[in-house]
Amino acid sequence: xxxxxxxxxxxSSPLEAKLTYTRKLIASLxxxxxxxxxxxxxxxxxxxxxxxxxxxxxxxxLTCYVPFHRKKTPSFRNQxxxxxxxxxxxxxxxxxxxxxxxxxxxxxxxxxxxxSWSLAPELHASGYNANTPVVLCPEDYxxxxxxxxxxxxxxxxxxxxxxxxxxxxxxxxxxPVNGDMFDYLRxxxxxxxxxxxxxxxxxxxxxxxxxxxxxxxxTMEQYYQWLALSNYEFITKAxxxxxxxxxxxxxxxxxxxxxxxSFGPNILSGGNFTVPPLRALDQAWLDDIYxxxxxxxxxxRREHLPTFDSALMSFGHTPEGFLAMSKGQGARGDAAAxxxxxxxxxxxxxxxKPANLIIA
Numbered sequence: 001x002x003x004x005x006x007x008x009x010x011x012s013s014p015l016e017a018k019l020t021y022t023r024k025l026i027a028s029l030x031x032x033x034x035x036x037x038x039x040x041x042x043x044x045x046x047x048x049x050x051x052x053x054x055x056x057x058x059x060x061x062l063t064c065y066v067p068f069h070r071k072k073t074p075s076f077r078n079q080x081x082x083x084x085x086x087x088x089x090x091x092x093x094x095x096x097x098x099x100x101x102x103x104x105x106x107x108x109x110x111x112x113x114x115x116s117w118s119l120a121p122e123l124h125a126s127g128y129n130a131n132t133p134v135v136l137c138p139e140d141y142x143x144x145x146x147x148x149x150x151x152x153x154x155x156x157x158x159x160x161x162x163x164x165x166x167x168x169x170x171x172x173x174x175x176p177v178n179g180d181m182f183d184y185l186r187x188x189x190x191x192x193x194x195x196x197x198x199x200x201x202x203x204x205x206x207x208x209x210x211x212x213x214x215x216x217x218x219t220m221e222q223y224y225q226w227l228a229l230s231n232y233e234f235i236t237k238a239x240x241x242x243x244x245x246x247x248x249x250x251x252x253x254x255x256x257x258x259x260x261x262s263f264g265p266n267i268l269s270g271g272n273f274t275v276p277p278l279r280a281l282d283q284a285w286l287d288d289i290y291x292x293x294x295x296x297x298x299x300x301r302r303e304h305l306p307t308f309d310s311a312l313m314s315f316g317h318t319p320e321g322f323l324a325m326s327k328g329q330g331a332r333g334d335a336a337a338x339x340x341x342x343x344x345x346x347x348x349x350x351x352x353k354p355a356n357l358i359i360a
Contacts, residue, residue, distance in 0.1 A: 014084050014097075015054045021100035022107045029162040034192050036162075036264070044263050048078065050114040052107075055081035062086055062098070063106035065113035068128040070235070075130035076327055078117065080110040101169050108159045112152035112262060119261040121323035122251060122308060123148070127235035131326050133246050133315045135239075137302045138232050138289050140251045143275045145228040146204065146221055147259045147268070153203035153220075154196045155262055157182035176203035176220060193265040200267050204276075213281055221276055229285050236289060240296040248293065250305040258319075 029038030055064075062083045069077045082103060085095040117123050123144065125134045136144060157177030164171035164179035171179035177199045185202070186195045204221035211218050211226070218226070239245040256275075260268040278286060293299035306314075312322050 013054070015052065015082055015103075018082075018084075018098075018100045018103040019052055019107065022104040025104055025163060025166060026108075026159075028166055029159065031158075031162055031192075034264070038162075041159075041263060045111045045114065048111075048114045048118040050111065051079045053079060053081050055083045059083060063103075063110055065110045065117075067113075067117045067123070068126060068130075070128045070130045070238070073130070075128075076124075078114065078327075080107070080114065082106060101167060104163070105156070105160065105170065105173055105175070108163075109152050109156045112155045113148060115262050116148050116151060116259070118327070120259045121312075121319035121326075122255050122259050124323060124326040125246075125249065125308060127232075127239050127246070129326060132322075133317075134249045134308065134311045135246045136308075137248050137250050137305055138229070138286050138293075139275065139302055141232050142225050142228040142278070142286075143251075143256065144259055145224050145231075146276065147256060149220070149224050150200035150204055151260050151262050151267060153177050154200035154267055155264065157185075157199045157203075158192070158196065158264075161186070176206040193267075193270075196265055197267045197270070211281070216279070216281075222279060222282075225276070225278060225282055229282055229289065233285075233289055233292070236292060236296075240292070245293075245297050245299075247311055248297075248299045248305055249308045249311045250302050251308050255308055 023042060026038040026042055029041075030036065050065075059081060064081060066077050066079050066081065068075050082098075084098055084103075086098050086102070088094045088096045122136070125132055125136050126141075127135045135141075153176050156175070157179070160170040160173060160175075160177075160179035161182040162179075171183075173179070177185075181202070182195070182199055185198045186192070189195045189198065204219060204224075206220045207217055208220045208223045209218045210216070211222075236245070257266060257268045260266050277283075290299070290301060299305075309319060312319060317325065
C-alpha cells in the first residue's frame with residue numbers, strides 16, 4: 001500500500017491527495033523482464049503536459065481524457081477530469097468517495113490516451129480540433145477510437161499487473177483486462193508484445209452493454225463504434241452549420257500503426273489489426289453521415305478521398321509538422337466555460353452505467 005485516506009489529509013485538495021498516491025505507486029513499478037520503469041512512465045506523462053482536474057457534476061463518465069475543444073483557442077485541451085465520487089455498490093442512487101486505488105486505475109488508463117495524442121499526428125485530424133486543415137472520414141474515425149481504446153486497455157492491464165504486486169486490489173478491478181487477467185495472458189505468451197496484443201483484443205471482445213435501439217448486446221468494440229459515430233455526426237453537423245468543415249481524408253495502413261504508438265511495443269506493428277465491420281444499424285448510420293457530408297460539402301465516399309499524408313502535404317505540412325502545429329497552438333482552453341450541452345470529444349474510461357449512454 002502506498003497511501004491511505006488518512007495520508008490524504010495534508011494535501012490541498014482530495015484530487016491532489018489521490019494523485020500523489022498514484023505517482024508514488026507508479027514510481028515504484030518495475031518490470032525486470034522488459035526493463036520498464038515507472039519513473040520513466042511518469043517522465044513521459046509529464047512531458048505530454050496533460051492537466052488533471054476535478055470534474056463538475058455534469059460529466060457523465062467517472063474519468064475522461066479530452067484532447068480538444070473546438071470553441072476554445074487554443075483548441076488542444078489535453079486534460080483528464082476525474083469525478084471524486086462514484087455510485088455505491090448498493091445501486092440505490094447513493095454515491096461514495098472514490099478510493100486512491102480507483103483514481104490510480106483511472107489515471108493509468110487515461111494517461112495512455114494522453115500518450116497517444118502526444119505521439120500520433122492522425123489523432124489531431126478531428127473536427128473537434130479547430131486548428132486542423134483535415135479531418136478523418138467516418139470509418140477511419142471509428143477505427144481510430146477503437147485502436148486508442150485497445151491500446152489504453154492493453155497497457156492499463158500491464159500496469160495493473162505490476163501495481164497488484166504492491167496492492168492486490170489492482171488484480172480485482174472490474175475492467176476488461178485487470179491485473180490478474182493480464183498475468184494470465186502473459187503466462188501463455190513468450191513476450192510482452194504478444195501479451196499486449198492479446199490484452200487489446202480481449203478488451204474489445206468483452207460484453208459491455210445492451211443497445212437500447214434494438215436490445216442487442218454490445219461488445220466493448222461495438223460500444224466504442226457507437227460512441228465514435230455519435231461524436232462524428234455531432235461535430236460534422238456543427239462544422240457544416242459553421243461552414244467550417246476541413247478537408248475529409250482517409251488513412252493508409254501505416255497511419256493505423258501510428259495511432260497505436262505508446263511507450264512500449266506497438267500492438268499493431270505486426271499487422272494484426274483489421275478494421276472491424278459495423279453492425280447493420282451502425283452501417284446504416286454511417287451511410288446517413290456520408291449523405292450528410294455529400295449534401296453539405298460534396299464529400300465522396302472513402303475510396304475517393306485523398307490520403308492523410310498527401311492532403312497534409314498540399315497544405316504544406318509533414319505529419320510531424322502538423323502534430324507540432326496542433327499541439328503548439330497553446331496549452332489548454334478554459335475548462336470552466338465548457339457548455340454542458342456540447343459533448344467535447346471524449347475518449348475516456350467507460351461510465352459506471354454504460355447502458356444509459358446507448359440512446360436511440
